[in-house]
Amino acid sequence: MTTLSATVATNTVPAAAGPDAGPDAGPHAAGREAVGVEMRNISKLFGGIRALDDVSFSVRPGEVHALLGENGAGKSTLMKVLAGAHQASTGEIRIGGQPVSIPSPHASRALGIGIIYQEMALAPELSVAENIFLGELPPLVSRRRLQERAAVLLRDLGFALDPAALVGSLPLAFQQAVEIAKAMSRQVRILILDEPTAVLAPPEVERLLNVVKTLSRRGVSVVYISHRLDEIFRIADQITVLKDGRTVGTYPVAGMDEHRLISLMVGREASQLFPKLSRTRGAELLRVEGLHAAGLVRDVSLSLHAGEVLGIAGLIGSGRTELARALFGAEPAEKGRILVEGRPVSIRTPRQGLAAGIGLVPEDRKGQGLVLAMPIRQNATLTTLKRFTNPFGVIRRAAERRAVDALARRTTIRARDLGLPVSSLSGGNQQKVVLAKWLDAGCRIVILDEPTRGVDVGARAEIYGLIEQLAANGLGVIVISSDLLEVIGASDRIVVMSGGRISGSLEREEFSEARIMQLALRSAAHVGAPQGGGAANAPEER
Amino acid sequence: MAVTQSIEQGSGGSGSRRLDLRNLAATWSTSAIFVVLVIAASLISPDFLGIRNIGNVLRQSAGTGIIAMGMLLVILTGGIDLSVGSVAALGSILCASLLSSMPLAAAVPLSLLAGGALGALAGYFVAVRRMPSFVVTLAVMTIARGSALIVSKGHPIFIGDNGAWLGDGFNRGSLLGIPLPVLLTLLVFAATAFVLRLTAYGRLVVAIGSNGEAVRLSGVRVMPRIFSVYVVSGMLSALAGIVITARTGVGSPVVGIGMELDVIAAVVIGGASLMGGRGTALNTLIGVLTLGVIGNIMNLLNVPGYHQEVVKGVIILVAVLLQSSFWPRRA
Numbered sequence: 032m033t034t035l036s037a038t039v040a041t042n043t044v045p046a047a048a049g050p051d052a053g054p055d056a057g058p059h060a061a062g063r064e065a066v067g068v069e070m071r072n073i074s075k076l077f078g079g080i081r082a083l084d085d086v087s088f089s090v091r092p093g094e095v096h097a098l099l100g101e102n103g104a105g106k107s108t109l110m111k112v113l114a115g116a117h118q119a120s121t122g123e124i125r126i127g128g129q130p131v132s133i134p135s136p137h138a139s140r141a142l143g144i145g146i147i148y149q150e151m152a153l154a155p156e157l158s159v160a161e162n163i164f165l166g167e168l169p170p171l172v173s174r175r176r177l178q179e180r181a182a183v184l185l186r187d188l189g190f191a192l193d194p195a196a197l198v199g200s201l202p203l204a205f206q207q208a209v210e211i212a213k214a215m216s217r218q219v220r221i222l223i224l225d226e227p228t229a230v231l232a233p234p235e236v237e238r239l240l241n242v243v244k245t246l247s248r249r250g251v252s253v254v255y256i257s258h259r260l261d262e263i264f265r266i267a268d269q270i271t272v273l274k275d276g277r278t279v280g281t282y283p284v285a286g287m288d289e290h291r292l293i294s295l296m297v298g299r300e301a302s303q304l305f306p307k308l309s310r311t312r313g314a315e316l317l318r319v320e321g322l323h324a325a326g327l328v329r330d331v332s333l334s335l336h337a338g339e340v341l342g343i344a345g346l347i348g349s350g351r352t353e354l355a356r357a358l359f360g361a362e363p364a365e366k367g368r369i370l371v372e373g374r375p376v377s378i379r380t381p382r383q384g385l386a387a388g389i390g391l392v393p394e395d396r397k398g399q400g401l402v403l404a405m406p407i408r409q410n411a412t413l414t415t416l417k418r419f420t421n422p423f424g425v426i427r428r429a430a431e432r433r434a435v436d437a438l439a440r441r442t443t444i445r446a447r448d449l450g451l452p453v454s455s456l457s458g459g460n461q462q463k464v465v466l467a468k469w470l471d472a473g474c475r476i477v478i479l480d481e482p483t484r485g486v487d488v489g490a491r492a493e494i495y496g497l498i499e500q501l502a503a504n505g506l507g508v509i510v511i512s513s514d515l516l517e518v519i520g521a522s523d524r525i526v527v528m529s530g531g532r533i534s535g536s537l538e539r540e541e542f543s544e545a546r547i548m549q550l551a552l553r554s555a556a557h558v559g560a561p562q563g564g565g566a567a568n569a570p571e572e573r
Numbered sequence: 574m575a576v577t578q579s580i581e582q583g584s585g586g587s588g589s590r591r592l593d594l595r596n597l598a599a600t601w602s603t604s605a606i607f608v609v610l611v612i613a614a615s616l617i618s619p620d621f622l623g624i625r626n627i628g629n630v631l632r633q634s635a636g637t638g639i640i641a642m643g644m645l646l647v648i649l650t651g652g653i654d655l656s657v658g659s660v661a662a663l664g665s666i667l668c669a670s671l672l673s674s675m676p677l678a679a680a681v682p683l684s685l686l687a688g689g690a691l692g693a694l695a696g697y698f699v700a701v702r703r704m705p706s707f708v709v710t711l712a713v714m715t716i717a718r719g720s721a722l723i724v725s726k727g728h729p730i731f732i733g734d735n736g737a738w739l740g741d742g743f744n745r746g747s748l749l750g751i752p753l754p755v756l757l758t759l760l761v762f763a764a765t766a767f768v769l770r771l772t773a774y775g776r777l778v779v780a781i782g783s784n785g786e787a788v789r790l791s792g793v794r795v796m797p798r799i800f801s802v803y804v805v806s807g808m809l810s811a812l813a814g815i816v817i818t819a820r821t822g823v824g825s826p827v828v829g830i831g832m833e834l835d836v837i838a839a840v841v842i843g844g845a846s847l848m849g850g851r852g853t854a855l856n857t858l859i860g861v862l863t864l865g866v867i868g869n870i871m872n873l874l875n876v877p878g879y880h881q882e883v884v885k886g887v888i889i890l891v892a893v894l895l896q897s898s899f900w901p902r903r904a
Contacts, residue, residue: 156704179662186753359790361789361790380794381789381790381791381792382792382793382794385791385792386792387828391790393790398784398786398787399786399787399790400787400812401784401787401791402780402787402788402850403783403784404783404785404850404851405779405780405783409776409780412791413787413788413791414792414793415793416773416776416777416793418771419773420772420773422775423772424772424774425771425773426771426772426773426776450765468791558703
């Protein structure tokens, strides 16, 4: 493979495509009329959870339709139904007025639907041309002809891309362009873009928006998912807002403003999920000064007191998780100071984080929080194993058993037998095990990243109760969440992040979903990006 | 409707019962295969169950058995050690040549140390430099083999007077009717089983192989544990080399060619996962014996050597297939 693409890269692209490249290389929808999509009363169940509840959504032929909502509102699920990756439990889909069924991604493609996910699915070791035609490579690949076809297609789309270049060597925006070209090579009539600009720098975003506009002028119907409202106001014709798996409504862009849009996205009633205990704010436990981390977090300063729950809000990719990982030492910080109880500490590994009294409940429970195949009991003592060993390293099982029994009672873990693999538990109970790991570990500060992702409502309330309990016992707790209701309900104070920086801090009386969303959506430019000097933005690696 | 139904089934009683069955199969399939094999062997050949023959099978399995315990530790962390056969050769040669100038009590520890040092070399590159264990131990494999050939100038070395006890006292000796080489293997097995079942170190080795990131994020240092399994594997390989030397009376640079594959096969027949995190000392021992019995039956039946290789390969495939078909499929 490598040799092949290497040879390809050395070939020069012919200045003009041969005449035979014309007919079957038709890159755009010319000759095929624009079609609309209607999704009526779509519901989708995952287990007991209703991800989509009677959603209706329609895109008129040739328009750019923005799909908006908080994380978890159901946008991606709805689009995956259209892409054939999920099947709707109930509901009807019509394309160009004809009812259709989309049982597979293949069927979706055959209907002229193309979807471009946030994570790109390109082969980095192959050339642009090979990637574009990857799904339909003839048995004998004529590189030259392939490159000619690609050149025509790319020129037509207005991409200044060398068809012979290796995809892995291109900047992200160009890779995104290859994805689009790949979709368009199949004469896509309906193009779905799922947060295409999340990984792009501003000039690249500009280029992408122009491409989208061009496509829609040519009669391609576009569904555009993004959190960046400014983009939506620039390119969309219509906006549909989803919330908690339901349609809030569809609105023309004309006459819509940012404030109204945000309130449509978040407006929700608070519930009784959050028990409150009486607790007092004590001395300062944690102080962070000018922290830089993971090429994303920039100049973050904050403080956390004993008996306090600090919420950190922000969109996915705003640097919340990277901040948490740097504080705990999962990834060493690049710059900045961390002080625990007034003493500067060096935290470069999780072990040092634990020694400094910090515990982390990571966002990826199964990948980072638990050893799934191991018993519940052994997972719970992973942080404190030394305490249960004799001088020869032999585990004192009875002592361990007693300690875990007590932990399980405190954290209300419901298990038939604590000797069973932790994978046998429900999501909520698994999360309690992760939390239990830190309870006896001598932590003064516990950081919870997305503590209730994939956790049912009942267990949720119990986890909130545990968070409250920890704070009441004098610990400092940091709760990171995409769920605004959760940050608001659980926290005493909220810090909002955007583009790796803290874009604002809110006291309890200032809490509102709209206010948080506003701060979260504040683009990096507003948050005091480096003035002049043009310090290069480090690429956001994910 | 259909969706809700299947979910209820999944979380209901039938699901957990199936899980138990799977666990049962996973725990016992290795032993079951072994028992069937032994019964078949005793039916095929009346000589099989003779004391002498059994003793031979056990003696011949001693080297593989000792190395397999080190290999098990490495495989539990999700790694592989291809250098074991060559390190055994180096242990064998080193011990034999050192015996010409020093007593047994010095030559044996020094040889073990050399094995440990080669293990440390591999461990350093795998654990600290994070290179793939396959590549690293492949390199160490040729380094060790080359060193053995250099030290011996390509010729076998007799163990001489200083090593007389190895050939007589150790190799021919027995305690309670158990030949000493076999006893040594059982000792190594018992120590491995003890470490894996009862110590914090053993638990962490398994946990690291199962999900190293979760262990690291629990504030546990992963690197030294990964490093250590290669050191243990190196030392046990050298020990096996010495045991083999005791049996033949000569240190040889061509000891253990292809042995790494036999050992890996034994560990895998024992139900360990090459992805790490799953495997026990007892099942590994049974895996070693299974391989030993297969070879023995074919010898008893006078199956020609070349054919033996083919049959062995087929039986390994079948044994692993039987195990894997019982295991739950990961979504």
